[in-house]
Amino acid sequence: MKEFLRACVPYLGRIVCCFLGIVAAVLWMLLGFWRALLLALLALGGYFIGLSIDNREKFRSILNKIKLIFERE
Numbered sequence: 436m437k438e439f440l441r442a443c444v445p446y447l448g449r450i451v452c453c454f455l456g457i458v459a460a461v462l463w464m465l466l467g468f469w470r471a472l473l474l475a476l477l478a479l480g481g482y483f484i485g486l487s488i489d490n491r492e493k494f495r496s497i498l499n500k501i502k503l504i505f506e507r508e
Contacts, residue, residue, distance in 0.1 A: 443450060462471040487497045 459471065459475070462474060465471075466474065484497060487500070
């Protein structure tokens with residue numbers, strides 16, 4: 436098993452992206468395009484908020500980053 440995992444390491448990006456593509460296709464078929472897109476956007480937002488928390492950023496700076504996304508120049 437360890438040899439198999441070592442052999443997969445150079446292809447890890449392809450394996451993960453292929454899996455994510457399959458999950459996206461299944462969600463699209465089950466939920467429809469707009470619902471699947473909303474789910475993906477919410478998951479991406481949660482990922483970035485979690486990343487900020489893991490990096491020990493203050494909650495106020497997280498809110499400022501979110502605010503910057505929605506501000507117009």
